[in-house]
Amino acid sequence: MNNGYITLPSAVIPVTREVDVLVIGGGASGIAAAIAAARGGATTMLVEQRGFLGGMGTVALVPAFCPFTDKQKPIVRGLGLQLMEQMKEACDPAFRKEYQDMLDWVPIDPEVLKRVYDNAVLESGVTPLYHTFVYDVVLSPDRKTVEGVIVVNKTGRSFISCRYIIDCTGDGDIAALAGVPFQKGGEEGELQPGSMCYLLANVDRPKFSRFLEESGDTGQLHTTVELAISEGALPEGRKSISGLAWVSDYLVGVNFGHVFGIDGTLAEDLTRGAIEGRRTAERQLQFFRKYVPGFEHAHMVASGEQLGIRETRRIEGDYILTVDDFITARSFPDDIARNAYYIDIHLANSKSDMTFNHLPPGVSHGVPYRIMLPVGIDNLWVAGRSVSSDRAVQGSLRVMPNCFSMGQAAGTAAVLALQGSTGSRGIAVAELQRRLLEQDVWLGEDRVPAEKEKEKEGNTP
Ligand SMILES: Cc1cc2nc3c(=O)[nH]c(=O)nc-3n(C[C@H](O)[C@H](O)[C@H](O)COP(=O)(O)OP(=O)(O)OC[C@H]3O[C@@H](n4cnc5c(N)ncnc54)[C@H](O)[C@@H]3O)c2cc1C
Incomplete structure (x- = not known):
């Protein structure tokens, strides 16, 4: 050496x-x-x-x-x-x-x-x-x-x-x-944050849709997320969900929140991002179960094999x-x-x-x-x-x-x-x-x- x-x-x-x-x-x-x-x-x-x-x-x-x-x-x-x-x-x-005529935001x-x-x-x-x-x-x-x-x-x-x-x-x-x-x-070398996306099964889309109608909250759950942040159930940061993509009435893909300071060309950062991303996702799962009607019994069936890297x-x-x-x-x-x-x-x-x-x-x-x-x-x-x-x-x-x-x-x-x-x-x-x-x-x-x-x-x- x-x-x-x-x-x-x-x-x-x-x-x-x-x-x-x-x-x-x-x-x-x-x-x-x-x-x-x-x-x-x-x-x-x-x-x-x-x-x-x-x-x-x-x-x-x-x-x-x-x-x-x-x-x-x-x-x-x-x-x-x-x-x-x-x-x-x-x-x-x-x-x-549902999606045959859609070309924008088709769920994966x-x-x-x-x-x-x-x-x-x-x-x-x-x-x-x-x-x-x-x-x-x-x-x-x-x-x-x-x-x-x-x-x-x-x-x-x-x-x-x-x-x-x-x-x-x-x-x-x-x-x-x-x-x-x-x-x-x-x-200054700053990079867009990564996000750990995941799939939640055992959710109830009709119940969720009724909640949005009755509460007047947006599809990105602005009001609900702000409430959860104010009660300490979610960290400070993005005040809404980037996206919910309904694969079926009982399975939804989620892109929510960020992991900061990760350079996707460094293995050590990707490791930290994966671990922190999964922790963030687990906290969000608890948020969904507690705050979002239709998600009471949500089950995380998969999270990204790696943190999603934007830049x-x-x-x-x-x-x-x-x-x-x-x-x-x-x-x-x-x-x-x-x-x-x-x-x-x-x-x-x-x-x-x-x-x-x-x-x-x-x-x-x-x-x-x-x-x-x-x-x-x-x-x-x-x-x-x-x-x-x-x-x-x-x-x-x-x-x-x-x-x-x-x-x-x-x-x-x-x-x-x-x-x-x-x-x-x-x-x-x-x-x-x-x-x-x-x-x-x-x-x-x-x-x-x-x-x-x-x-x-x-x-x-
Ligand atoms: C959290 C998040 C949310 C996003 N939301 C959306 C969205 O809603 N809709 C949308 O259209 N886009 C979205 N994007 C952007 C989009 O997904 C990516 O920018 C896009 O997939 C980039 O495509 P790409 O082919 O350039 O690279 P990638 O999709 O990153 O593919 C690169 C591939 O190369 C492989 N690879 C890399 N290095 C090597 C190597 N050295 N040897 C062998 N293989 C290697 C990787 O394993 C990977 O499979 C999002 C991105 C993120 C991170």
Whole structure:
């Protein structure tokens, strides 16, 4: 041991795979990236540290999908919308009946969703590799290309070689390992808090609904939570529940309260967050049983395998999407998606404020291709929560519908790069947009698929 470090002997490890496109991280962005790449004809592997897909939506039991609409029409379409519809289809008849026409805040049935994701990646031809953690990358001698990653799993250490790689870890792990500059949190390193989400069974939704009607309290239980805080049954902090998502009349997903000061890129913090999160959830369970009619016999059947993490690294890309772009609903020549979700920044400590900034109904801004291109590396895309944006916009872009969109665009771009033997910056962006439109992605009123354009021309008198 030398000054707190040890030197490892050099090691020879097996090359277990050689793929065209390697996707790391099986959350919303990674699932969409892998499916898009495989459907485009690339040999594609999806590496995920857990034994299932879904990222925060299943690992951390985030209870609902954020809106796919701009409050007037669906604007996030393509793979994300299709996967959510597949989840609805696979749920019980009562779930289908209640949510079949909803596109915003559809509750997540995590066990159903895990199976839907398994099937979707397998059907597309992706090779999934679960229970596998990426802990290092190998760069080309000029350090501009990622040649592959070193993984560790039950089988041991091995190398997966790739031509192109998409970082969907939510934390920008691959970009950071490749030396891409990044920012984490605010000016003083402050981060949005995490939340331990959970599922409560044995609840009585009709009784709860009657309570809301009779008491006049909101669906987020503002009055009841304030009362519980004043009586010491809940800690100071957020004065309402973020969300209750009813999977059935007797099962509800809960997102409530915060755990502060957790950096999701540090194992020690994640450990503390998990333990504190479960303690918080237990206290909330007692609150529900005592204060909320319909929850008297609530039983916690599951809490997140890890604390839900809202914010870690934001990589530096060829463009940094800003709050000004959001507010002015800017469009870009290289748009690969549209976003209308509000800026939703949770308080950094129990005394600070939440920030919300909504676009008017029907308004959305463009999401440019360049925010997925980490500076300095030519065969790497970053999609999902850690794309290149300022902190405020990350508070909006981070939600699952957007992560699906970015993933789908990154996977499609990787296919184009493969076909043209170019780097990520060498592809024809117009062709990328054409392919996305063909895949039912929506890029705004003025950008429609070619056959619709022809129909429009045909209609011209
Ligand atoms: C408490 C909370 C509430 C939220 N509420 C909502 C909501 O209501 N609706 C909504 O749409 N969004 C919500 N969000 C946001 C949303 O869930 C996430 O931002 C989104 O899931 C991010 O998707 P992603 O694909 O970028 O990353 P993630 O979902 O985090 O997925 C990343 C995946 O990569 C894997 N991984 C990471 N590092 C490695 C590695 N080194 N090797 C191998 N695998 C790795 C992880 O295990 C994980 O499965 C919420 C988030 C939180 C924390």
